[in-house]
Structures are given as structure tokens and as C-alpha cells.
Amino acid sequence: MLKQESLLTRLSRQKALQAMAIPGLIWMIVFNYIPMYGVIIAFKEYRVINTIGNAPWVGLTHFREIFRDTDFFLTMKNTLGISLLKLLIGFPLPIVFALLLNEIRTIRFKRWVQTVSYLPHFLSWVVLGGIMIPWLSETGFINELLTKINPGREAVPFLGRPEGFWMLSVLSDTWKEMGWGAIIYLAAMSGIPPELYEAAVVDGANRFHKMRYVTLPCIAGTITILLILAISGILNTNFEQMLVLNNPLNNDASNVIDLYVYRTGIRGLRFSYSTAVGLFKALIALVLLMGANGLSKKYQGRSLF
Amino acid sequence: MASIRITGRRVDGFTLINTIIMLFICFITIYPVWYAVVLSFNDGNDAMMGGVYWWPRVFSIESYRAMFSHQGILRAFGVSLFRTVVGTVTHILFTAMVAYAFLQRHLTGRKLYMTLGVITMFFNGGLIPTFLLIKNLGLIDNLLVYILPSMFNFFHLIIFQAFFREIPKSLEESAMIDGMNSFGIFSRIILPLSMPVIATIALFQGVWHWNDFFFGIIYVNEMDLQPVATYLYRVIAQNQSSQMMVNMPAAISRSAVTSQSIKMATMVAATFPIVLVYPFLQKYFVKGLLVGSIKG
Numbered sequence: 274m275l276k277q278e279s280l281l282t283r284l285s286r287q288k289a290l291q292a293m294a295i296p297g298l299i300w301m302i303v304f305n306y307i308p309m310y311g312v313i314i315a316f317k318e319y320r321v322i323n324t325i326g327n328a329p330w331v332g333l334t335h336f337r338e339i340f341r342d343t344d345f346f347l348t349m350k351n352t353l354g355i356s357l358l359k360l361l362i363g364f365p366l367p368i369v370f371a372l373l374l375n376e377i378r379t380i381r382f383k384r385w386v387q388t389v390s391y392l393p394h395f396l397s398w399v400v401l402g403g404i405m406i407p408w409l410s411e412t413g414f415i416n417e418l419l420t421k422i423n424p425g426r427e428a429v430p431f432l433g434r435p436e437g438f439w440m441l442s443v444l445s446d447t448w449k450e451m452g453w454g455a456i457i458y459l460a461a462m463s464g465i466p467p468e469l470y471e472a473a474v475v476d477g478a479n480r481f482h483k484m485r486y487v488t489l490p491c492i493a494g495t496i497t498i499l500l501i502l503a504i505s506g507i508l509n510t511n512f513e514q515m516l517v518l519n520n521p522l523n524n525d526a527s528n529v530i531d532l533y534v535y536r537t538g539i540r541g542l543r544f545s546y547s548t549a550v551g552l553f554k555a556l557i558a559l560v561l562l563m564g565a566n567g568l569s570k571k572y573q574g575r576s577l578f
Numbered sequence: 579m580a581s582i583r584i585t586g587r588r589v590d591g592f593t594l595i596n597t598i599i600m601l602f603i604c605f606i607t608i609y610p611v612w613y614a615v616v617l618s619f620n621d622g623n624d625a626m627m628g629g630v631y632w633w634p635r636v637f638s639i640e641s642y643r644a645m646f647s648h649q650g651i652l653r654a655f656g657v658s659l660f661r662t663v664v665g666t667v668t669h670i671l672f673t674a675m676v677a678y679a680f681l682q683r684h685l686t687g688r689k690l691y692m693t694l695g696v697i698t699m700f701f702n703g704g705l706i707p708t709f710l711l712i713k714n715l716g717l718i719d720n721l722l723v724y725i726l727p728s729m730f731n732f733f734h735l736i737i738f739q740a741f742f743r744e745i746p747k748s749l750e751e752s753a754m755i756d757g758m759n760s761f762g763i764f765s766r767i768i769l770p771l772s773m774p775v776i777a778t779i780a781l782f783q784g785v786w787h788w789n790d791f792f793f794g795i796i797y798v799n800e801m802d803l804q805p806v807a808t809y810l811y812r813v814i815a816q817n818q819s820s821q822m823m824v825n826m827p828a829a830i831s832r833s834a835v836t837s838q839s840i841k842m843a844t845m846v847a848a849t850f851p852i853v854l855v856y857p858f859l860q861k862y863f864v865k866g867l868l869v870g871s872i873k874g
Contacts, residue, residue, distance in 0.1 A: 283686050289759040290679055294691060297676030300730045301694055308703020308711050325710065370603070373596055382597075388857050389604045392611065395852045397789035397807050403814040403845045404610045407838070414613075417628070452607070460868050480592055513792060517815045531705075538706040539796060551704040 315549040321542065328545075335549035345550065348533040351526055355439050356507040363447040364503055367454035368496065372484055374455065375462045387459070390452025398449075402517035405445060406432060432518060435526035442518060442527070446511055457499065461492040497575045505562030508554050530554050611849070618642070618846045622839030640834035641843035650801065651809065651844060658805040658848075661724035662787040669783045670776055672729050677738035678764045695732045712797055723797045724787070724805075734779050737866055741775035742768060778866030781859045785852055806848050813841055 284291060310325070315335055317328040339345050370390070377383040393401070408414045409431035416428040431441060469487050478486065510529040519527040530550065538547030562577075570576040617625055621636035629635070645651055680691050702708075708727075717723040745768060753763050769776075794808025856863075 280686070287685065287760070289761045290682055290685055293675050293761060293764065294679035294685055294687070296672070297680065297730060297735075298691055298694070300672075300676075301698060301732075303715075304708075304711070304727055304730070305698040305702065306694075308707040309701060311703050311707025311710055314707065314710075325707075373599060376592070376596055377600060378593070382600075386600045386604055388860060389607055391856065391860070392607055392853065395785055395789075395856050396611070396849060397791065397810075399789075399791050399807050399810045399814055400614075400845045400849050403810060403841060404614050406814060408610070448606070456864055456867055460864065516792070516795075517811065520815075534705055535796075539709060544706050544710065548704060548706040551706065555701075555704065 312548060312552055314545050315552045317545055319545045319548075321544075331545075335546050336553065338546060339550060339553055344528075344533065345530075347525070348528050348530045351439070352508055352510050352529045352531075354526075355442055355510050355529065358439055358443045359446065360503055360507070362443055363450070363454075364500065366447055367451050368458055368492075370451055371455040371458035371462065372488060375459060375488065376480065376484070387452065387455075390455065392452070393449040394453035396449070398511075398513040398517045401445065401449060405518070409441070430522075432520065433522040435523050438518075438523045438526035442511075442514060445518075446514060457495060458492055461495045462488060465491045493573075494575055497569055497573055498577060501562070501565045501569055501577050504565040505558055507561055508558050614842050615846050617839060618842035620839070621834045622836035623834065625839060626836060638834045641839040642847070644835045644840055645843045645847065651806065653802055654804060654806040654809040655847075657721075657724075657803060658788055658807065660721070661805060662784050665725050665728060665787045666780055666784045668725055669729050669731070669734075670779055673731060673734050673779070674738050674769065674772065674776070675764060676730065677735040678742060678768055679760070680735065681739050681742055682760070695735065698732050709796065718797055719800045719803060721803060724793060728783075728787070731783075734782070737779065738772070738775055741772055745771055774862050775866060777859050777862040781856065781863050782866075785856075788848075788852060806844070810841075810844060810848060813844075 314325055314328060316330060316332060318331045319325065319328040374383060374386060377386070410416075411428045411430045411433070415431065420426060420428065431437065465488065469491070470483055473483050473487050508530060510531060512531045515527060515529050515532050519532060534547045534551045537543045537550070541547075566576050566578065613631070616630060616632065616634055618641055619637060619639065620630050620634040621638040622641060624630070624636040679685060680688060680695070682688070685691075712718065712723060712727065717726065749767055750763050753767055758766070789807055791805070791807035791811040794804040795811065798804050798808070
């Protein structure tokens with residue numbers, strides 16, 4: 274039969290199926306699309322007494338304010354500083370770790386190291402903070418250790434000052450996520466055909482040659498994709514980490530955009546302004562993603578979309 | 579390359595150095611966590627004198643007894659347990675159900691549903707509009723705030739779908755001939771066959787629920803409804819001294835417990851369940867992560 278069934282007959286025939294699909298649609302509309310619509314308060318003057326609909330429009334007022342806001346520029350600087358350091362240290366380390374772990378031939382030892390390396394990923398930032406904060410205090414473990422090596426030095430409250438905070442946040446984040454970040458690379462490495470290594474050995478390659486000329490080129494695609502994602506996420510600092518490690522003494526180096534949005538919005542009740550800051554941040558992130566993707570397409574022939 | 583013999587096997591210099599590097603990485607990964615465990619089992623006042631590094635010097639479980647006799651903490655653990663179990667189970671059932679429905683070719687509106695979902699992977703309303711929504715829904719200071727907003731996740735839907743696609747179509751077809759409807763096929767055939775992917779998502783979502791402290795800060799003002807992660811956040815990051823030292827039962831010897839040692843005990847207790855579970859789910863989540871990263 275070629276007769277087109279009406280929409281209603283089709284829907285009634287798949288009642289059970291639609292009853293499974295529509296709740297998903299409703300959930301997305303409520304929890305994803307209503308907040309997206311709510312972004313319009315960035316162009317309005319929303320106060321607690323208003324609804325999103327009846328708040329007065331103010332155009333780009335809040336966005337102009339962003340450019341006059343010295344606090345915003347400070348948080349932008351901290352966000353970029355931490356992210357760039359992370360790109361420099363936190364991005365390559367999982368690759369190096371995966372390369373080295375891939376060279377371990379004892380399967381049980383390899384698996385054991387991998388299991389251990391995932392451990393910090395499953396720790397809450399609160400727990401990590403509970404370990405780090407006393408360790409890094411003036412009388413803490415790290416100062417104790419450094420003073421043992423160099424008895425003349427003065428104890429430093431590492432988290433009680435802005436200096437060095439960027440590095441601390443990057444190192445602790447790398448500590449937490451290195452093993453987890455290596456999973457994808459290790460999987461990519463396990464997919465490399467052994468013939469490639471055998472051929473390399475015939476050509477006289479040693480271990481380093483094999484790593485450099487077989488393994489690395491074979492995972493280059495994976496590296497590129499993850500690099501594009503890392504670049505597009507450059508304005509996302511680790512919010513939970515910052516909530517835990519930020520304090521009034523290191524605030525000059527640890528106040529990042531996400532923290533600023535949270536504080537001005539939820540605590541300062543400047544809903545419209547902080548939404549504008551968040552939207553501005555999302556716009557820059559989109560531009561960065563497009564840019565990184567475009568560059569990769571041009572020079573590497575690989576891209577995300 | 580120079581080589582030496584260890585236990586009868588030839589080991590070259592590279593392997594030796596590499597093994598040492600790996601052992602070093604394991605050490606710096608485990609030691610900070612181990613240190614917290616040691617302090618939690620050491621007599622609190624003794625630990626304050628310093629010098630406890632590898633093993634409890636004066637062994638004591640008083641910190642744990644103090645912690646578990648404290649109503650506030652017990653309730654916080656209860657909230658954590660509630661949101662982890664109920665939140666994870668509902669998340670899995672709901673996301674898997676929608677994933678299955680969205681996968682059916684004959685579903686009218688399928689393209690629209692999937693497109694709307696993909697958009698949510700790239701755009702979101704951000705912190706403030708989401709907060710206003712939660713507030714308007716009346717979810718502030720409501721236990722449902724731990725369940726409803728995290729019940730569905732499009733990334734997880736894609737992982738589920740990648741798994742469902744591998745299940746032979748013939749199973750569904752024969753069930754359909756037997757007169758089973760879509761929901762019956764999903765709940766009686768698809769779900770029981772999907773344990774590996776369910777284990778993966780359960781781990782991701784369960785760990786998130788157990789560790790998340792932000793929902794407790796932003797959406798819940800009432801202390802009684804906050805999970806243990808939020809409780810720890812207040813004690814650790816905001817340096818609010820816990821009420822515990824003030825109203826401690828007389829049965830616990832005060833001299834053996836400090837606020838620091840209780841903090842450590844709470845941290846260890848809050849981490850223990852996860853550390854116990856994840857090694858067993860390793861082979862599942864590695865696979866799940868890969869599917870997610872390829873599609874996402």
C-alpha cells in the first residue's frame with residue numbers, strides 16, 4: 274500500500290514508543306531550553322521581583338559594563354593564565370605517561386599502574402583540598418620537607434598568597450587527571466598494528482625510534498582532537514577546584530571567570546550582569562573552538578566537524 | 579644498551595628506568611591519600627606533634643567513633659547515599675529508556691528529538707538562568723533537586739545508543755512478533771543485555787553524585803539536606819569549625835580526637851566507597867569512555 278498514513282494514525286500505532294520518547298523531550302525543554310531562553314536576562318534588568326518575561330529590556334548596557342569592570346579583567350587574566358599553563362603542562366603529561374606506560378611489557382604491572390593512576394580522578398576536589406590545604410600551610414608537610422633540605426629557608430604559606438597559585442592549581446589538577454587523561458591515548462596505542470613495529474625493527478629502529486616514528490604519528494589524530502577540545506575549553510577553569518582552593522589571601526590570582534559569575538550572580542544578586550559575563554565567555558569560547566578547528570583543518574587535515 | 583639480570587630475566591636500562599618512573603608515579607599518587615588514612619587512624623593529639631608519616635604511631639579509632647556518633651554527619655551521609663542510589667538508578671532508567679526510543683527508525687519526530695539533544699551538548703543556559711529555573715520550579719531546599727536536574731544527560735544517551743546498536747535486531751523482531759510493545763522490549767530484552775554499559779554510566783553518575791558538593795552549596799540552604807561532600811566543603815574550604823567538637827558524646831575520649839583528625843576520618847569515609855568500587859568496573863568504563871569520546 275502506498276497510501277500515506279495520517280500523522281495521528283502513525284502516532285497512535287507507536288503509542289508505547291512515543292510515551293518513552295516524549296518524557297525525554299520534555300526534560301530537555303525544561304532543563305536545557307528554558308535556561309537557554311533565560312539567557313535573555315543578559316539584555317534585561319532582571320531583579321528578584323521580576324519574571325524573566327516582564328523585566329525591562331536594557332540592550333547592551335551590561336556588556337558595556339563588562340569592558341569597564343576591572344574585576345572582570347583580573348578574572349580573565351587569571352583564567353587565561355591558569356589555562357595556558359595547563360595547556361603547557363597538563364596537556365602533554367598524559368601523553369608522555371601513556372607513551373612510557375605503553376613500553377611496560379609486564380601486563381600485570383602495567384594494569385596495576387593504570388588502576389592506581391585512575392585513583393585521584395575519583396576523589397572529590399573537597400577531599401583533595403582537605404589533603405592539600407594542610408600540606409601547603411606554613412607548618413605543613415611541604416614546608417617541613419623543604420626546610421629539611423635547606424635549613425636556612427623561611428616557611429611559605431603556599432595557598433595564603435597569590436604568587437605561585439597558578440602553578441599550584443595546574444600541578445594539583447595534573448596530579449588528579451593525568452592517569453585518567455591517558456586512557457584515550459593508551460587505547461589508541463593498543464590499536465596500532467604490530468606489523469608497523471616489526472617493519473620498523475627490520476629497518477633498524479630502536480625503542481626511541483619506534484616511539485617517535487611509529488607510536489606518536491599513530492596517535493597524532495587523537496592528540497589533535499583533544500587539543501582542539503582543550504583550546505576551546507580555555508576559558509573553563511576547573512570550577513570545583515577553584516571553589517576549594519580560593520581564599521581571600523590568594524584571591525588576586527585565583528579569582529576566575531566562573532567564580533566571578535557565581536559570586537556576582539548568586540551571592541551579589543546581580544543576575545543580569547553575571548549572565549552577561551557568562552554569555553560573553555561562551556561567545557569567546559565558541560570563537561576559540563572555531564579557530565582551533567579551522568587551523569587544524571588547514572594545517573593537519575583533521576578536524577572535529 | 580647495558581643490561582642487567584633481575585630474577586633471571588634480562589632487563590635493559592630503559593625498562594629499569596621506566597619501571598622506576600612508573601613506581602614513582604604510583605607513589606606520589608597514593609601517598610597523599612595514604613597519609614590522610616594514617617592521620618585518621620592516629621590519635622589526634624599525638625598527630626599534632628608531627629612526625630607521623632607512614633603508619634599510625636598511636637593507633638586510635640576514636641575519630642571514627644566521634645564521627646559516626648554525630649547526628650549531622652550521619653544525616654549528611656544519608657543524603658549522599660540517597661542521592662547516589664536514587665539519582666543514579668533514575669538517571670540510568672530514564673536516560674536508557676529515552677536513548678532506546680530515540681534510536682528507533684520508525685519513531686515519528688526522531689530527527690527533531692536528536693537535533694534538539696545534540697544542541698544541548700554545545701550550548702547551555704549557564705549558571706544564573708539555570709539557578710533561576712530551579713528556583714522557579716520550587717526545588718530550592720528540596721531533595722528532588724538532587725534527582726530531577728541530573729536525571730538525563732545527552733552524552734550518556736549517546737553511549738547507551740552505541741551499545742544498543744550492537745544488540746542483534748533479530749531479538750527485538752521476534753519479541754515484536756510475540757506481541758510485545760516497545761516498552762516491553764526495552765525493559766525485558768534490551769536492559770538485561772546492557773549490563774556493561776549500565777555499569778559504566780552507573781560509575782560515572784554515581785561518582786558524580788557522591789562527590790558533588792556544588793548542588794548542596796547553591797541549591798540547598800538547609801544543613802540537614804546537604805550531602806557529606808558539601809559538609810566537608812564547609813569544614814575544609816570555608817574553615818567553619820564543625821559542631822562536632824562541641825557536642826561530643828561523653829563515651830569518646832576527647833584527648834584522642836582533634837577537629838583535624840575528625841576531618842581526616844570524614845574524608846576517608848567519604849572516599850572509601852568509591853575506591854572500593856572503581857577497580858572492578860575498570861574494563862567497562864574504559865570502553866564506555868572511548869565510545870563517548872569518539873561520538874562526542
